[in-house]
Amino acid sequence: MITPRTLKGFRDYLPEAMIPRERLMQTARETFRSFGFAPIDTPALEYLEVLSGKGSDETDRQLYRFTDNGGRDVGMRFDLTVPLARFAAQHIAQLQTPFKRYHIAPVWRGENTQAGRYREFVQCDFDTIGTESVLADIEMVVVINALMSAIGLERFTIRINNRQVLSGLLEHLGLESHTVAILRSLDKLPKIGREKTAEEMVQAAGVTAEQADAVLELAQCTGSTDEVLAALERIADGNPTAATGIARLREIVTGAIAGGVPAERLQLDVSIARGLDYYTGVIVETFLDDLPSIGSVCSGGRYDNLAGLFTKQHLPGIGASLGLDRLLTALQQLELLPQVATPAPVMIALFDEQHRNDYLQMAYQLRRGGLGVELYSEPKKLGAQLKYAAEKGFDVAIVAGSDEWATGKVQVKDLKRKIAITTAYRHDAPGELIATINRVLEGAQLADEY
């Protein structure tokens, strides 16, 4: 016998897990499409050189790679952004710019697992390429807010930074060459605190204590966006790069607010750096206020030359990625996921098998009326059937025995509120029953959000 098992970091999804998962994907799709992003897909496998070209040592280490049966060196994509760069370089002639696409698909990273971190997980990316307009930057923030709201979340914070602000300061301090090491240290600031971060910067990045202090002062500006912007201007001291970056941040924040994002969800935070070095402008991370420890659930930013490896054409872009599996882990920990094992809301009890064809006819009529309906398949005791319906998460059970069929009425049981409604029903006039069920479902939906 072969032991049935799954690989480390790879998972099976039972209906209870898959139902909210599909719902989340559907919400993401609808949100992206409502902004005009169009779907694309790319292969899971790419030539190794395509994936490792831009990658750092870290991504190289996490890359699943092998030689295929034709002797080609191939790798499994570890994000959707590098495939997009290849895709754009390859097809740009047939695409109009700005090109807006969304891409919902699994990616693979051979790293160590943890809660909300898997080796196979789904990302929901949306990007706009071919424009440097600040409107695209603003739209990214607006989409993130719309997406999180559509999922049913209210308590989240979108942290915004602009690489140019820090670059400007580093330029001002004469530290451009240490940028990567400084960013790496800076990323630890929330975890290890200011003093240790300063120590590490001095040690790992080889800067002076004064320089480290200036960087940290910049990174620790807090308060309202106006306050932070004013403080940044003071510290950057007229450096042109930083000034450009700060002006851009101001435009993004005011634009996002005009675009419907509540101001309190936006927080300027110069300390967020993102490990990926391909970001060149604005950077965002999205944290759940009630579960910040899970990390960012939606991150992105501007990259002004991602396709440079694949084409001479200048292709600036901006976009972000929702971590579907991480978000689902978070929603589960916050107990915001319904425990439902059925995708259909209505179950018809097989109460009296003599009327089997009536039940089939009724199910047909209800489905034609737009309702998801399961007809119970065994003539078990009614109590057992109702128990099955309640535990599987159906909202409505239809009960009709010989008495009901004789009088032209059926019982609509509201399983969530435990009440029964008697409604007239005939196969050639199902309208009243459908209306009754819909009334119950509207109530049920209110009490049954994510």
Add this chain to the structure above:
RNA sequence: GUGGGUGUAGCUCAGUUGGUUAGAGCGUCGGAUUGUGGUUCCGAAUGUCGAGGGUUCGAGUCCCUUCAUCCACCCCA
């Protein structure tokens, strides 16, 4: 990749210094209740103690290896 915790019934866990046939609660199934579900009562089933090897008269318990999972570092969705 490095370091640490955990792994016993479907789930949450107990299992005393190694000692006969491995337990509890919840859940499941059957019945009380042959036309009405989340309560109550009665009854029942269920484990190669993650896997493999070793020490021992004897291992769920000790040792080694391995797999999975969680935590920290690293990195990130």
